[in-house]
Amino acid sequence: MATRFARLTDHPLFSGALVLAFLAVLALPGQALSAQEAGADEDVTYTRDIAPIIQQNCQICHRPASVAPMSFMEYRDVRRYARRIKDQVARRLMPPYHYDAGSGIQDLKNDWRLSEEEIGAIVTWVDNGTPEGDLADMPEAMVWRDEQMWQQEERLGPPHHVIKTDPFDVPAEGGDMWWRPIVPTEVTSDRWIRAMEVRPSWPAGRQVVHHANPKLLRLKEDGDFQPLGNLSEYAMGKIGEIVPEDAARLIKPTDMIEWDTHYYPMGFDVPGDQIELGVWFYPEGYEPEFTQNLRLYPLQGDIFLEPGGTSMTQGFYRWDHPVRIDSFQPHGHVHLHGMSIKAIYPDGKQEVLSMVSDFDARWHHSYIFDDDKSPLLPAGTVLVMTGWYENSADNPLTDSEMFYARGSRTVDEMSHAWIAVSHLDDEGFERIKAEREAKSKVTSDDGAGSN
Numbered sequence: 001m002a003t004r005f006a007r008l009t010d011h012p013l014f015s016g017a018l019v020l021a022f023l024a025v026l027a028l029p030g031q032a033l034s035a036q037e038a039g040a041d042e043d044v045t046y047t048r049d050i051a052p053i054i055q056q057n058c059q060i061c062h063r064p065a066s067v068a069p070m071s072f073m074e075y076r077d078v079r080r081y082a083r084r085i086k087d088q089v090a091r092r093l094m095p096p097y098h099y100d101a102g103s104g105i106q107d108l109k110n111d112w113r114l115s116e117e118e119i120g121a122i123v124t125w126v127d128n129g130t131p132e133g134d135l136a137d138m139p140e141a142m143v144w145r146d147e148q149m150w151q152q153e154e155r156l157g158p159p160h161h162v163i164k165t166d167p168f169d170v171p172a173e174g175g176d177m178w179w180r181p182i183v184p185t186e187v188t189s190d191r192w193i194r195a196m197e198v199r200p201s202w203p204a205g206r207q208v209v210h211h212a213n214p215k216l217l218r219l220k221e222d223g224d225f226q227p228l229g230n231l232s233e234y235a236m237g238k239i240g241e242i243v244p245e246d247a248a249r250l251i252k253p254t255d256m257i258e259w260d261t262h263y264y265p266m267g268f269d270v271p272g273d274q275i276e277l278g279v280w281f282y283p284e285g286y287e288p289e290f291t292q293n294l295r296l297y298p299l300q301g302d303i304f305l306e307p308g309g310t311s312m313t314q315g316f317y318r319w320d321h322p323v324r325i326d327s328f329q330p331h332g333h334v335h336l337h338g339m340s341i342k343a344i345y346p347d348g349k350q351e352v353l354s355m356v357s358d359f360d361a362r363w364h365h366s367y368i369f370d371d372d373k374s375p376l377l378p379a380g381t382v383l384v385m386t387g388w389y390e391n392s393a394d395n396p397l398t399d400s401e402m403f404y405a406r407g408s409r410t411v412d413e414m415s416h417a418w419i420a421v422s423h424l425d426d427e428g429f430e431r432i433k434a435e436r437e438a439k440s441k442v443t444s445d446d447g448a449g450s451n
């Protein structure tokens with residue numbers, strides 16, 4: 001009974017007040033029962049246990065004038081969506097991060113995933129009938145940073161250089177829209193980049209920009225441009241690219257930036273919208289120890305998807321020098337179900353480095369490894385990228401009655417991995433390895449001492 005009526009609260013036609021009246025009359029006995037069954041877990045309360053999780057992990061998007069369609073600022077808002085919240089967090093669909101908890105490197109920068117304990121608390125709280133708890137336990141409201149500031153401004157100051165898209169008129173109504181202007185970098189000399197960040201306009205852009213990726217194009221001697229991969233990438237909530245301390249990326253006056261931006265109309269006109277790329281440089285004359293580049297690594301082979309069918313592709317890459325893998329981002333369209341990267345070391349040992357088995361083409365993430373955990377691959381290591389695809393009726397983004405094949409239109413399927421690689425020499429490789437070993441020794445010695 002309780003379940004059935006709680007589900008009604010999700011229906012847009014039901015106003016909160018009407019539903020409350022229903023629940024008060026009919027649903028209470030059911031709720032009391034599940035609370036009894038839950039035993040000790042009974043005292044998970046909104047104010048003490050759930051509000052901090054919602055504040056720190058959801059409100060950035062679930063608040064007025066942000067990207068999500070519903071706000072989770074007040075107890076009654078959260079209670080109203082409780083069943084859907086339970087469902088989304090239990091399936092790890094929200095926060096929208098999509099990185100496997102069970103396999104590959106788990107130490108990531110800017111990791112949005114909830115812990116098992118946080119997920120368990122939310123599930124128990126919803127099963128217990130969403131008790132509010134003692135108002136005195138309610139944490140202070142979040143203080144949001146000045147929205148006009150760059151996310152990295154506190155640490156690095158304002159960016160040294162800003163590159164903007166050409167203006168784009170976003171209409172009030174319509175479906176997905178793509179805007180791909182090519183603009184000059186307007187840097188005046190070769191510079192090494194330390195950090196980058198993409199920022200939509202405020203406040204309108206924060207709602208209508210779904211993602212925005214500036215790609216670097218380098219002028220070749222024959223006058224053509226060579227794509228060098230994304231400089232950075234924006235998806236709501238993400239901080240920019242931080243290049244590791246010992247590495248840097250180069251930008252030249254003759255480079256161009258090709259923007260790949262995706263807008264979604266939200267019910268109001270946004271005339272002349274511009275998205276910005278902020279760039280922080282190393283000082284003039286700086287020479288990095290290693291260079292880093294972010295580029296596309298293709299997965300080869302046919303993709304043929306019949307209704308209900310599956311497909312698989314692979315890519316292989318071997319460097320002739322030691323490298324460090326700094327980040328990994330799977331890319332595919334709506335049928336890509338998962339992608340993994342695996343190392344086969346020269347001694348034959350194999351290791352899964354990263355796994356995304358529930359890819360969602362609506363959310364693009366570059367998974368950046370923690371500085372001391374990014375994989376170090378000796379010369380001759382083979383990197384194996386595997387992508388798998390499914391044309392399934394469970395997938396709301398596609399018509400699974402149709403056939404699909406490889407291609408570059410949105411309805412076709414394709415895939416590749418974006419990988420940021422620092423290019424090392426033998427000396428650098430050995431030094432980083434030794435530094436990490438020394439650090440992990442200190443940490444385990446500390447641990448032993450405090451026990």
Ligand code: HEC
Nearest residue numbers: 057058061067068069081084085088089094095096236237
């Ligand atoms: C990066 C932004 C972002 C964050 C962080 C985020 N959400 Fe969302 N959420 C969205 C957007 C956008 C939608 C609507 C589109 C969609 O469903 O993908 C959404 C939809 C939802 C829905 C409705 C899904 C459905 O179809 O029933 C629920 C429930 C939800 N979010 C819960 C949460 C919870 C709980 C958290 C924190 C633990 C959270 N979200 C964090 C952006 C976010």
